Structures are given as structure tokens and as C-alpha cells.
Amino acid sequence: MLAAGFRRADSEFPVFLHPDSGEEFALARTETKTGAGYKGFAVQVGPDVTLEADLRRRDLTINAMALDQQGRLIDPLHGRDDLENGRLRHISDAFIEDPVRLLRLARFAAKLGCWGFRVAHSTHRLLQQMAASDDLLSLKPERIWREMEKSLAELQPWRFFEVLQRCGALQRLLPELDTALGSSAGHAKQSETDGFAALKRATGISTESHVRFAALFYPLLGPGGDVQALVRQLRAGRAYADLLRQLQQADRGGFLAAAPEALLDTVSGLKPQQQPHRLAGFVAAAKALWPGPMQRLAPQIELACRALAEVDARQLQATGLQGAELGQALRQWRLQRLEQWLRDADLNGEESC
Numbered sequence: 001m002l003a004a005g006f007r008r009a010d011s012e013f014p015v016f017l018h019p020d021s022g023e024e025f026a027l028a029r030t031e032t033k034t035g036a037g038y039k040g041f042a043v044q045v046g047p048d049v050t051l052e053a054d055l056r057r058r059d060l061t062i063n064a065m066a067l068d069q070q071g072r073l074i075d076p077l078h079g080r081d082d083l084e085n086g087r088l089r090h091i092s093d094a095f096i097e098d099p100v101r102l103l104r105l106a107r108f109a110a111k112l113g114c115w116g117f118r119v120a121h122s123t124h125r126l127l128q129q130m131a132a133s134d135d136l137l138s139l140k141p142e143r144i145w146r147e148m149e150k151s152l153a154e155l156q157p158w159r160f161f162e163v164l165q166r167c168g169a170l171q172r173l174l175p176e177l178d179t180a181l182g183s184s185a186g187h188a189k190q191s192e193t194d195g196f197a198a199l200k201r202a203t204g205i206s207t208e209s210h211v212r213f214a215a216l217f218y219p220l221l222g223p224g225g226d227v228q229a230l231v232r233q234l235r236a237g238r239a240y241a242d243l244l245r246q247l248q249q250a251d252r253g254g255f256l257a258a259a260p261e262a263l264l265d266t267v268s269g270l271k272p273q274q275q276p277h278r279l280a281g282f283v284a285a286a287k288a289l290w291p292g293p294m295q296r297l298a299p300q301i302e303l304a305c306r307a308l309a310e311v312d313a314r315q316l317q318a319t320g321l322q323g324a325e326l327g328q329a330l331r332q333w334r335l336q337r338l339e340q341w342l343r344d345a346d347l348n349g350e351e352s353c
Contacts, residue, residue, distance in 0.1 A: 001014075001016045001025070001027070002016075004019075005019035006018060006019060006025065007019065009024055012043065013026070013029070013043060014026060014027040014029055014043070014045045015027075027045050027049075028045070028049045028050060028051050028053065028054035029043050029044060029045045029049060029054055029057070030043075030044045030045075030049055030053050030054065030057050031043055031044070031057050032044065051066060051074060052074065052076050055074070055076055055077065056076065056077065056091060056092070057091075057094070058091060059090065059091065059095055059098075059101045059104060059105070060079075060082075060088055060089060060090060060091065060105065060108065061077045061078060061079035061082045061087075061089050061090075061091055062079045062082050062083045062087075062088070062089075063079070064076070064077045064079050064091060065079045065080065065083075077091055082120075086112075086115060086116040086117040086118060087117070087118070087120050088105055088108055088109060088112070088117055088118065088119045088120060088123060089120040089122070089123050090105075090120070090122070090123045090126055093126065095123070095126055096126050096129055096130050096133070097135075099130055099133070099135045099136045099138065099139050100139065100143065100147075101130075102127055102130045102131070102136070102164075102167070102169055103139070103143075103144065103147040103148075103164075104147065105119065105123070105127070105163065106147070106151065106159070106160045106161075106163035106164050107147050107150055107151045107154070107160055109156075109159040109160065109162070109163045110151040110154035110155070110156050110157050110158075110159045110160040111151075111154045111155065111156075113155070113156040113159040114155045114156050119163060124166070124167060127163070127166075127167035127169070128167045128168055130167070130169070131164075131167045131168035131169035131171075131172060132168065136169060136172060136173070137172065139173075141233065141234065141235045142235050144173060144234075144235075145234050145235040145236065147160075148160065148234070149209055149236075152209040152212045152213055153207070153209050155203075156203070157199060157203060157212055158196040158199045158200055158203070158216075161177070161181070161196070161199075161216070162196065165178055165181060176220055177216075177217070177220055180195060180219060180220045181194070181195035181196070182194060182195050195219075196216070198215040198216065198218075198219065198288045198289050199212055199215045199216040199288070201215065201287070201288040201291060202214075202215035202216075202284065202285065202288035205284045205287055205288055206281070206284040206285075206288075208281060208284070209240075210237075210239045210240045210243050210281060211243070211281050211284045211285045211288070213236065213240050213243075214240070214243045214244055214247060214285040214288075214289075215285055215288040215289055217230065217244065218244060218247050218248075218285070218289055219289070221244060221248070222248075222251075223248050223251040223252045224248070224252075225248070227241055227244045227245050227248065228241065230244070231244075239281075242278075243281055243282065243285060246269070246270065246278070246282050247282070247285060247286065247289070249266070249269065250262075250266045250282075250286070253265060253266060255297075256290060256293045256297075258293075258296060258297060258300060260335060260338050260339050260342060261335060263297070263300055263301070263304050263338070264304050264307065264308075264331070264334060264335055264338055266304075267279070267301055267304040267305060267308065268304075268308055268331075270282055272305050272308065273305075273308065273309060279301075279305070283298065283301060299345070300342060300345075303338055303341045303342060303345070304338055306341070307334045307335075307337045307338040307341070308334060310337070
């Protein structure tokens with residue numbers, strides 16, 4: 001491969017990049033467990049390693065299929081049957097040797113759950129063994145976050161956490177979240193009124209991962225929780241932390257009570273004119289977390305945006321006000337306009353602006 005101009009894509013595995021297209025090419029390989037953790041493997045590669053041998057060392061049967069050069073299906077482990085029947089099934093008991101496979105399977109559940117895919121009973125029993133092993137705790141936070149963040153972008157992200165909770169892995173990796181979600185329902189289907197309700201609503205509202213993340217984790221934090229500690233523990237990025245803080249500030253400031261001052265301050269702090277995506281993310285997360293109050297507040301947020309846009313500082317500069325006095329006068333003017341519009345909307349029975 002190297003002599004043909006391919007470049008190594010990985011220092012440990014026989015994966016190469018095409019010199020022109022950059023496409024990945026992997027040689028057939030087998031692996032032998034040599035130590036603890038998800039990196040404790042020795043890789044064997046060579047002309048004696050067949051494609052079938054490579055397929056047998058993979059994690060799930062639906063990932064153990066290939067096509068030959070004539071387009072014929074190579075399926076030694078009946079992956080096509082599992083694909084057609086919606087089964088996420090392990091290949092062998094060697095599945096338990098790599099704890100990352102537990103996370104990957106949970107991500108597959110989030111990705112394929114909408115098409116009826118479920119974890120096979122025999123595989124669930126292996127997941128329980130993996131959840132109780134020391135290898136699970138060898139996973140680096142960055143690796144856990146990578147799979148979690150990918151799962152948040154899937155069609156049914158709650159299934160990632162559902163799989164982890166049912167097998168006992170969530171209790172060891174994120175015990176606070178496990179407790180907040182309530183007791184596991186084992187391998188049975190959970191009720192629609194479980195702790196994933198806000199995440200399910202967020203999934204129907206937004207495709208943004210940080211919005212879905214906030215819907216799941218904000219109930220764990222509440223208005224006074226330590227956002228920085230949580231995002232540091234999970235290795236989440238800035239957008240995730242910012243949205244959680246915005247929700248906390250709104251919650252503490254009386255936003256849900258629909259007080260005009262709290263409404264104006266909340267919307268103003270989101271800088272809707274300069275950064276409209278921040279307001280969109282906040283509204284989406286708030287609708288998922290507080291669906292009842294947000295039916296009333298959503299049109300009021302639009303009025304607050306209108307007040308911020310229509311009343312400009314330049315309109316007050318002619319009065320000679322400067323600095324803090326100008327800022328206070330501007331806020332008061334905007335507040336008066338907002339209060340008037342809210343009264344007019346109430347009188348007219350309007351639902352939105």
C-alpha cells in the first residue's frame with residue numbers, strides 16, 4: 001500500500017488513504033486481546049488473513065457483511081437476516097473485550113431505533129457484563145463524549161442513554177444523570193412519561209445537538225447547578241455550556257413568570273439582532289423544557305425582539321444622555337413599549353405579534 005502511494009490513516013491499524021481521492025482503504029485484520037481497556041489489542045494483518053476472518057472480529061452482525069468484486073454478498077454471520085428483522089446482535093463473546101463497543105451499540109440504537117431496531121436479548125446480557133467490568137471505567141471522557149455527541153444528532157438520541165441505563169452502564173459513567181432519569185426499566189419498553197420526555201420534545205423541535213443536550217441535562221442542573229463542572233466532566237464544548245447558562249439565568253430571573261422586565265432582560269441578553277442563532281437555540285430548548293409556559297411566552301418573546309429592534313440608542317442621544325444614564329433610559333423606553341404591546345395583545349386576544 002505504501003509503495004503504491006497510499007498514506008497511513010492510523011499508526012496502529014492497517015488503514016490507508018488513497019493518494020488522490022483520500023478515500024479510506026482497510027486491509028483485512030484480526031485482533032487479539034492483550035491487556036485491559038479499549039486499546040489492549042494486538043493487530044494481525046497479512047496475506048493469510050481472509051475477508052471472512054476480518055468480518056468475524058467485528059462487533060455487530062449488521063456490520064459484518066461485504067461485497068466481492070462481482071457484487072456478491074459475503075455474509076458469514078447472517079447479518080442480512082438481522083438487518084431485515086431489526087436486531088442489533090453481537091457476533092461473539094469477544095464483544096465484551098472492547099468497552100467502546102457498548103457505546104457504539106448504544107449509538108446504533110439511537111441511529112436505527114426509528115426503523116424498529118432493538119438490542120437482542122443475548123447482546124443485552126453481554127452489555128450488563130460490560131457495564132459491571134473495570135474496563136468500562138478505562139474509557140476516556142473524550143471517547144465517551146464523542147459517541148454521546150454523535151448520538152445527540154441522531155433521529156432518536158434518547159435511545160443512546162436508554163441502552164446505557166438499562167444495562168447499568170449509565171449508573172457507573174454518569175450516576176447523577178442515571179438518578180435524575182429515574183430507575184431503569186430493565187430490558188422492557190419504558191413509558192413515554194419517563195425522564196426522556198424533554199429530550200424527545202427537543203428532538204421534534206431542533207436538530208441542534210446542544211439544544212437536545214440542554215433538554216436532557218438542564219433538569220439535572222436546575223437554576224443553581226454548576227454548569228462548568230458538568231461540561232468539564234463531559235468534555236462538552238462552549239455552545240453546550242452557553243445554552244445551559246442562558247437557561248439558568250432566565251429561570252432565576254423570573255422569565256417563566258412572564259414579567260415584562262425579566263422577558264426583556266432575557267431576550268436582550270441573547271443578543272437576537274447580532275446572534276439570532278442564540279435566541280433560536282434558547283427558544284427551542286425552552287419549548288422542550290417548559291412546553292406549557294412557552295405557549296404563552298413564545299409570542300411575547302417576538303414582541304421583546306421587536307422592542308429591541310425598534311428602539312435604538314441613537315434616538316436618545318439627542319437628549320444629551322451618555323454612558324450608564326443612556327443605557328438605563330434606553331432600557332426603560334424599550335420596557336414601556338413592550339408593556340404597551342403586551343397590553344394591546346391581551347386586549348385584542350392576540351396569540352402572537
